[in-house]
Amino acid sequence: DTEVTQTPKHLVMGMTNKKSLKCEQHMGHRAMYWYKQKAKKPPELMFVYSYEKLSINESVPSRFSPECPNSSLLNLHLHALQPEDSALYLCASSLRGNEQFFGPGTRLTVL
Amino acid sequence: DQQVKQNSPSLSVQEGRISILNCDYTNSMFDYFLWYKKYPAEGPTFLISISSIKDKNEDGRFTVFLNKSAKHLSLHIVPSQPGDSAVYFCAARETSGSRLTFGEGTQLTVNP
Numbered sequence: 001d002t003e004v005t006q007t008p009k010h011l012v013m014g015m016t017n018k019k020s021l022k023c024e025q026h027m028g029h030r031a032m033y034w035y036k037q038k039a040k041k042p043p044e045l046m047f048v049y050s051y052e053k054l055s056i057n058e059s060v061p062s063r064f065s066p067e068c069p070n071s072s073l074l075n076l077h078l079h080a081l082q083p084e085d086s087a088l089y090l091c092a093s094s095l096r097g098n099e100q101f102f103g104p105g106t107r108l109t110v111l
Numbered sequence: 112d113q114q115v116k117q118n119s120p121s122l123s124v125q126e127g128r129i130s131i132l133n134c135d136y137t138n139s140m141f142d143y144f145l146w147y148k149k150y151p152a153e154g155p156t157f158l159i160s161i162s163s164i165k166d167k168n169e170d171g172r173f174t175v176f177l178n179k180s181a182k183h184l185s186l187h188i189v190p191s192q193p194g195d196s197a198v199y200f201c202a203a204r205e206t207s208g209s210r211l212t213f214g215e216g217t218q219l220t221v222n223p
Contacts, residue, residue: 041216097204102156
């Protein structure tokens with residue numbers, strides 16, 4: 001298995017909702033990442049997990065809460081989001097911090 | 112402060128010709144460089160990378176050149192194909208770091 005999978009593919013939520021994004025990889029990668037990407041912009045790093053521990057938080061608002069239940073799974077819990085949080089949310093993983101392999105993303109729309 | 116710059120937002124090339132995408136960086140601590148291709152509404156796809164100890168890396172139609180003294184790298188695609196039409200991002204990583212810094216991307220259009 002050489003891919004990163006993400007669910008759901010699309011998500012529409014209201015500002016009072018709670019939802020979660022899921023990411024999974026079975027490549028034995030020990031680093032996993034969450035990125036946010038707006039249209040025509042590069043991916044912006046949000047969080048990095050290394051060996052299941054949060055190693056980087058790029059000053060992300062607390063309405064985004066990451067979780068790494070095990071070495072293959074990464075979640076992003078969403079609560080009380082704003083319309084400006086609408087974006088493509090990308091998960092990535094890497095073996096030694098060199099090449100990062102990205103999932104297809106979750107297209108999030110906040111109403 | 113933009114540490115990785117792709118100064119051409121777009122590039123248009125005829126099928127079969129060479130595409131050259133450029134990237135400049137300012138951070139001397141970058142030691143690993145990558146190129147990604149991205150189609151709309153999809154995640155970036157890793158294409159090719161190069162370590163700072165090399166000046167060239169080749170994989171099929173894709174070649175990346177690194178000029179450390181100029182802090183410049185380029186991606187050559189030969190021959191270009193219509194399926195290569197996408198946004199190409201240059202990215203760089205610091206020594207022993209896990210964070211990638213991306214450029215703003217270049218939209219490549221390969222015309223049949």
